[in-house]
Amino acid sequence: MTPRNKVKINQLPTGVAGLDEIVGGGLPEFSFNIIAGAPGCGKTTLAHQIVFANATPERPALYFTVLGEPSIKMLRYQQQYSFFDPTKLNTAVRFINLGHVLLGRGLTGILEEIAKEVEDTNPGIVVVDSFRTVVRGAADEGDMQHFVQSLGLLLTSCEATTFLIGEYVEAEVRDNPVFTVADGLFWLNQTVERNSIVRKLQIMKLRGQASVPGLHTFRITDNGLQAFSRTLGLAASPGTHRGGAARRLSMGNPELDKMMGGGVPEGDSLLVAGSSGTGKSLIASQFIAAGLRDNEPGIIVVFEERPEAYTARARSFGLNLDGAIANGSLRIVYLRPLDLSVDETMQEILDAIKQTKARRLVIDSIAGFELALAPGFRTDFRESLYRMVYALTGIGITIVSTVELDESFTALPFSTYSISFLTDDIIRLRYAEIEGCLCKIMMVVKMRGGAHSREIRSYEITAQGIEVRERIGDYEHLITGIPGRTQLRKL
């Protein structure tokens, strides 16, 4: 069949931020769907968002309730959400209780009542909540199968997009005919890990279009559900910095730029690793300030320090970030709710990038980032971080991340997180004891984009920022932190 004579499946908005992208553009019109999951995970709220996003007086939404949450209480709670539009009640959105019908006339009665209402109102959306209680009324499996098929046929032929809400567990999917008939299966779940609730949704099935596979984080706020796609629509973005020689961006420090072979390649992910007080945040701030001087907007994501403290500290080194914040070319994103997912963090960052058109991003620090995540997300931190870095560098954003390391005097670790695999470039800062003084040394360990200095340079943190000094030539074993004089050994 040629694309020309294929039937076009219209897509309806979900009304849920982020969900349209996950389902592949929108909900297939006239589809017969199931929203399933455990109690309290947001099934009814999701259905309400779909209803209010699509219902019109001409094609209203019929919301049938059956022995589940009483409608009065449902209205009481659902009207707290911003998407709930009371002016649509009884015109575009109609709630109909069928509890007494099920008790008195069983499945046949339910089918007759739904058929009558559908015929009278010509709805665009039909919701049955809770469908689980309906099918419990079935005498046997054949009875239930007949009911589900009749309902599906009725609603599809009436050109309604249908959502059946049910409390199911995943084990029931295998041999339940309801799931076989359904075109779409939206699975919601939530787990409590330590003090955090982790909510995830999965499109287990969606006929006719490609949805984004896997588990997607979602959050329930005053605006209802907000979903965070695993890819945030960036997975398919072609890398902009891998082909050919990338433009070099200044780190805001000419000597450091030289060490890096001309600066950091645009679209790279650079890790600045070092122990406390070695100037990681300062290097990151100088990187952002250099971009601002070149009219390149930036984002700083901080977890351990409040934005005011961050800018005040930058100011003490002669970096005035306040003006850029005021004119919108710099945003400092402060995230510390302790129950974030990487996807939510990424969404915040992407929103900020869209608003500021940022080309430079600082994540300060990775340790703080991990701490800000809900415990349940920490186990997948590396994988999530990889996705985030890959997606952002894929759209040409240059990332500088900082990571704090415990100083070791026998080894030179680059990161306690084993994340150096996801960075293109690494700068290592550390302390070394030289002639009874605690000195700071830096080295460019890795530059994926080309040649770089192999020198180990000392540096100072002054009121003007990082001052990179000369190569330390008279010592060896500097990277252990306890060097010895080269000349002494020769003697």
Added chain:
Amino acid sequence: MIPKHPSPELLALATRLIAHEAAQQRPQNSPPLFHVTEKLRNSIARLAGTAGFNSLLSRSLALTRTIVPASQSVQIQLDGSLHGLKELGDRDDGDAVGVVIVSQFLALLAEFIGEALVTQVVFDTWPGLPRQQTAPPEQQ
């Protein structure tokens, strides 16, 4: 049991509903309270089921009895309709008692779904009822 204190708007609405139904020409001389609760029953039972409507109306009657003990004759039947209205109709203040019952019902419903939705449900049920603002009468 503490009766509800309906807002002036809901009290005015209850008064207008009773007056509106009292003004309708009907062959049988049934009290306006009967017609108000019957129409409410149809719309609320559709929304919340017969059991939902019955429980709200039962509670409203119980609350009304704490204000107007004479309303004791009014009872709710299984299907949600009212029984014992004749005794109420014989009283001079029958319509006033009806206003109390309806206002208690509306106030109770408003506690759950808010006054805005209650008002909307009422006007959907009585599309001909003018949306005029009237000065609220004194609480009975």
